[in-house]
Amino acid sequence: MAQQLETTKAFVKLGEFLGNYCDFANGNAELDVEQKNWFHKLDEVVLRASNQNGWFTKENITFAFKEWSKTLSLDNLNHWLGKYEQKGCTPLTVAIIMAGNIPLVGFHDFLSVLITGNKALVKLSSNDKLLLPFLAEYLRSIEPSFSDTVQFTDEILPDFDAVIATGSNNTARYFEYYFGKKPNIIRRNRNSVAILKGGETKEELTLLGEDIFRYYGLGCRSVSKLMVPKGYNFDHIYKAIFPFKDIIEETKYANNYDYNKAVYLMSEFKFLDNGFLLLKEDESYASPIASVFYEFYEDKEDLKEKLMQDADKIQCIVSSDDGAGHIPFGDSQKPTLWDYADGVDTVEFLLKTSSNN
Incomplete structure (x- = not known):
């Protein structure tokens, strides 16, 4: 429970960081030297992400940052997690296979895995390989325990206990073939x-x-x-x-x-x-x-x-x-933490899998 509190605090700080970066990007922030260093680093990552994927414009990336900055408040996180009964369980290693259609599209899965006390083994899309690793680096700087709970891989996935995979209808069939024997959430086109x-x-x-x-x-x-x-x-x-x-x-x-x-x-x-x-x-x-x-x-x-x-x-x-x-009109790209993709409750899945493990 104590570790979850520290994890929650870290994500709240990440939300504040993302909001402050958006102000910095718009020229509206007064910053200390340490903040400037982080923001200049993130500026470089945003530029590289835009060059790597032409759909990831700075405007769209900062829009995603701004929405996550508003979502990652302590009130939102507590409201989200308050409905679940979380018991002490052995942490799972959860493989997350992410899509790359929009910036940080897999962040909710990443957050869900870590905030439920599990370890995230992340396979990034080639279309979005830069943003999440940077945010993970920032999280490690404020909460060292993330060094042991977050791993990125480009290889064939090593051992894991459960999988959350997002892709097309075609890749979903591939996911079901390879991961069907493990507890899983496999998402298709919607x-x-x-x-x-x-x-x-x-x-x-x-x-x-x-x-x-x-x-x-x-x-x-x-x-x-x-x-x-x-x-x-x-x-x-x-x-x-x-x-x-x-x-x-x-x-x-x-x-x-x-x-x-x-x-x-x-x-x-x-x-x-x-x-x-x-x-x-x-x-x-x-x-x-x-x-x-x-x-x-x-x-x-x-x-x-x-x-x-x-x-x-x-x-x-x-x-x-x-x-x-x-x-409401205008809000489709502003989901809450409890707006689960495909209507599948990720946190409930993780807690249930962990308790059965």
């Missing part, structure tokens, strides 16, 4: 949906633009599908998301926009276009970059039933409703 009723304000639809464009739509919490009422006027969306127009200046995004538009034209698909976002009617949930699919609905109860049937394909639902599990 996408997020926004439900529009037709009466949304311009402000709400502008916030929806944040759900669509943040991280270029690469996150599983990025809205890639719109459910709209019959006869919906898409001009409302296009007018509201105009402030995001400069995204087309980003080369990688623009290349995807041009490619997908060419595919739609050559395939003679019907689609809508405002110069930086393509809207296409399609039953699929996974739309390509620079595109969002839409589907019409007539009856709200039928829509509710459809989304329930497709729950294993959906990460989150954005809408103006206060319904269970619905997220």
Whole structure:
């Protein structure tokens, strides 16, 4: 219990560090010499991460930092962990195989493993190899016990007791083959949906633009599908998301926009276009970059039933409703600690596995 308290304190300090770095990056911080040294080091890591992965812009990386800085408060951590009964158990070595689609996408798994008293054996994605090791280095500087509980590996995973693996539907089959005999959480492709009723304000639809464009739509919490009422006027969306127009200046995004538009034209698909976002009617949930699919609905109860049937394909639902599990416009990339990926309670899994070990 004492060690968990120290671990919690360390993550709270990490949250403060990330928040202060964001202020530093914006030129709004007065710092002592030690802080400046850490922040200059992190500046270099952010630059290298951006050069290594063109989707990891400084803006998107610092957005991820800022959200984690707000999430890693003592109140949030205590509220999150307060619902669990944690007994003294032998620490597990938990292998974490991380995705790399958005900055620090695997941080919640990393946090969950360590804060439950276990050891993290991390295999990073080649797309995101720099950010988490730096944060781990900072954690070790304020809490030396992390030196024994965090290990990064590029090799075939050595011995471990449980595994948390995130990947595509194809890699999930590979994970199940190799890790199926160990206690595991294996995640597959999911996408997020926004439900529009037709009466949304311009402000709400502008916030929806944040759900669509943040991280270029690469996150599983990025809205890639719109459910709209019959006869919906898409001009409302296009007018509201105009402030995001400069995204087309980003080369990688623009290349995807041009490619997908060419595919739609050559395939003679019907689609809508405002110069930086393509809207296409399609039953699929996974739309390509620079595109969002839409589907019409007539009856709200039928829509509710459809989304329930497709729950294993959906990460989150954005809408103006206060319904269970619905997220307000603009908040899809701001999950709480208790918003578990795929709805699987990672902490409960770790505690149960540890008690059975």
